[in-house]
Amino acid sequence: MTPEERLLIERAAREIEPGMVVNLGIGLPTKIPAVLPAGFDVTFHSENGFAGLGPPLEGGTPDNDVIDAGGRAVTLEPGAACFDSVTSFSLVRGGKVDLAILGAFEVSVAGDLANWMIPGKLTPGMGGGMELAQKARRVLVVSRHLDKHGRGKLVDVCSLPLTAAGCVSTLVTERAVFRREKGGRMRLVSVAPGLSVEDAREGMPEGLEAEGALEAWEGVGRR
Amino acid sequence: MTPEERLLIERAAREIEPGMVVNLGIGLPTKIPAVLPAGFDVTFHSENGFAGLGPPLEGGTPDNDVIDAGGRAVTLEPGAACFDSVTSFSLVRGGKVDLAILGAFEVSVAGDLANWMIPGKLTPGMGGGMELAQKARRVLVVSRHLDKHGRGKLVDVCSLPLTAAGCVSTLVTERAVFRREKGGRMRLVSVAPGLSVEDAREGMPEGLEAEGALEAWEGVGRR
Amino acid sequence: MSKVSTVSGALRAAVKSGDTILVGGFGRGGVPFSCTEFLADHPDEFRDLTLVKNDANEPGLGIGAMFRNPGQVKKLISTHIGLNPEFIGQMNAKEIACELIPQGIFAEKLRAGGAGIPAFLHDIGMGTIVAEGKRTVDFDGRPWILESALRGDVGLLCADMADEKGNAWWRGTNRNMNVVMGMAARTVIVEAKQIVPVGTLRPEDVHLPGVCVTAVVPAGPRRHLQKLAADE
């Protein structure tokens, strides 16, 4: 994990409240469990068929009968439950997932999410991403602030096919946290330590100014 | 069991082909398993949540955690499976029940079945009867030939609210077997030993004449 | 972190007058008798309830005890009431409303409710009085009944075993409507015959995942059932 990744992962982890049921998208989000304090009360749901992710594999032989939605061998915690795909998505659509933490190609200021295809370039299929984006009670996107072309993750209007409209409530990058109320626009709410508001707005659309005072940046490590 | 009941139960049991999945309605149909030859290859489905009825309780303490749809304590055979109500009716609607053996108030010559309510007198609710009547691959009705008023079980048109239209393929009484092809009319196909065609037609509507020769009456005992 | 609570504590926290309550069980199997007894014992606290249950139990037993309290139950949604002549009398006298639904569709409506499916098509009861007045939708060349989902404010289940996280397991035929009701209610109380430590149930054996469950309470001595057995 790079220092920037660690910063954003720890800040994203701070959004998890005790007792929550959380689904993690593939990529960056899967790094979150490792930074949570030991014994933190959270249940991770994996759409391929379990609730109750255990601690990371420490050496030893991976058990390929227990994988996450990205296909990685993982462990189950005591009190975990396994289920089939139908039940798994019944839980998602039924409102049992409190928080989905996903990656994104683009997030619009209105909370639209595009994270499943780039026409003509990348057509991997949507997997379970649409259900999670649309039906988790809250959607948090974690992403590097700028892409390799220097463009910010937030856009006025998504140019790529949407995963779901108006679903993202929070975007956490290594520089800033943006948040919106249901039906509202994204606003800057917190800036990483040592950075300025200008750093936080780099590459992002206009009109993201904070409505009140900025919140202190609290990583999970300080809890 | 009266001799008449035994006669009709044994004749009804003859309709079960090896390998079938069979659901038994409450009342008379539940007496069928006891007359089948030992080791006969059949799986009894019970809509409250199992497939694989075991042998009758022989004394001993009944296990009230294993009941049939009529609420009686029963046993499970080796290789039985328990499931919830949703799965149970998925099996029924999904075509996994080959034969439902049900009781009836009235069966029409067109195969309509009325067995769930008598307006103003009996309103117990339909339970799972409608699904079974409509979705079992074949429906067999077992019933005494005449009711206590001397009326036959077959009628031209049901006077009671239907459970399902055109669903009954076979009616077995202690006097006769009536059968219809899909979309056709009930016809007399077999008469109990020692009885005449007139005995078999007593109390029944006109026009049930056999189309060919009558079949020999084969009870399960002779197999 | 443990979801273990008491019957009184969990019910008082969850149930409000006017609520729709999903009650597990089929006949006497899998019925949360301790919960229904507590509700029946406190008719002034819990009123105007709509109950959703496979059957009406027997007179004085399970929800049968609740029907005896005037004003406690305003409606029953069920599939079979034949073993409770007392309730049939109350229904015929229009003291308590009753909606009867074919059992598989009853289960499927709850399943849709729990699975976030607002409605589905089927043909059960088509051509019978059960389908009268129901909205139909043409699909694949023929009409089908458009059936709406059913959800509850509170689900009361009875499991044979549950752990402190709410993972639940049923023996034999006790599972019946319990699992689907555990998915279809906003708040779910599992009355468990046995409460076991986390880790006791194999993850593969869990019938209802704990993430659906709000509270686990111990099954009590089942007073009404004992009385009925003594009377028999």
Next chain:
Amino acid sequence: MSKVSTVSGALRAAVKSGDTILVGGFGRGGVPFSCTEFLADHPDEFRDLTLVKNDANEPGLGIGAMFRNPGQVKKLISTHIGLNPEFIGQMNAKEIACELIPQGIFAEKLRAGGAGIPAFLHDIGMGTIVAEGKRTVDFDGRPWILESALRGDVGLLCADMADEKGNAWWRGTNRNMNVVMGMAARTVIVEAKQIVPVGTLRPEDVHLPGVCVTAVVPAGPRRHLQKLAADE
């Protein structure tokens, strides 16, 4: 009475060219590799198949080996094909058709197929290109997608354990799409890592009841997986 058979015997009895085949598995878990290997090894016997599988496997692995036989697979219905660039190339070259469906709706369509539900309403993908051209039905004051059920001629599952009656059990996350496919296919072949005598599985632990299963076949050595592991 026993449903135990051989991979070749069961597949030759069940699969015809032109069939729709439901194939269990998610990634490498719960994939009936012995069955897919047999089909891939006999491309002239089994042609023009429509495959329904959560994902496209990896190149040369599972159904990935079948895609390499020209004319064996005419269409894939799936949720994710990202790990099989070879298949993506074939899809883009229009050699094999591909229909992508959100994973939960994919599972739900199969579930409806197995449960005798012809169609259901939902709103997944509403407002995205996924919903374009789909029939909608107004219900409860807003439009919903009317989604049709999905069934198969043959279901190929991989269970960790199955008994001679076909009752099947899955370890960990191997269950995935297997159970629902076992309900939604007319003929169901369970490839079992372990075949056990009747009575070994507790009735409460059965994940797929044997009444859904046509044949149980032993899982073989998984040649393609071993080759891939050796290459890695």
